[in-house]
Amino acid sequence: MKKSGFYMVYLLIPLMLMTVPSLMAQSDKMLLDSTKGLRGKKRPPVNFPHNFHVEKGFNCKDCHHLYEKGQNILDESKLVEGDKEIQCSACHGPKTRLNLERAYHEQCIGCHKKPLKDQKKTPPRYCGGCHVRK
Numbered sequence: 001m002k003k004s005g006f007y008m009v010y011l012l013i014p015l016m017l018m019t020v021p022s023l024m025a026q027s028d029k030m031l032l033d034s035t036k037g038l039r040g041k042k043r044p045p046v047n048f049p050h051n052f053h054v055e056k057g058f059n060c061k062d063c064h065h066l067y068e069k070g071q072n073i074l075d076e077s078k079l080v081e082g083d084k085e086i087q088c089s090a091c092h093g094p095k096t097r098l099n100l101e102r103a104y105h106e107q108c109i110g111c112h113k114k115p116l117k118d119q120k121k122t123p124p125r126y127c128g129g130c131h132v133r134k
Contacts, residue, residue, distance in 0.1 A: 027081055028052075034101035043131040046104075063107060
């Protein structure tokens with residue numbers, strides 16, 4: 001029994017190590033920028049730490065989505081760095097119902113407010129916490 005447990009762990013560790021790099025495939029240096037801020041104000045772009053969010057336990061479909069009939073049908077294998085078709089701006093344009101700025105804010109703020117309820121250290125919740133001026 002002990003040997004089978006050892007072999008099980010011996011096989012699972014390489015599988016886990018093969019999965020994690022695929023989640024980290026996106027460059028950690030992402031710059032999120034919308035063309036115009038709330039009420040016409042232009043704010044600095046957001047330096048988004050992608051790998052930090054992956055390390056916190058988020059999976060791809062927590063942020064990336066392709067909805068059909070209320071279901072997220074996104075094929076995660078399509079998430080390839082640099083692919084213009086999977087960038088937020090591909091669907092969330094300036095004249096769409098949910099423009100890029102609203103899409104970013106509505107996607108992010110729920111998670112940023114959640115730790116406050118859980119009494120944990122909170123991520124930035126106000127404009128200047130994410131939109132940092134140089």
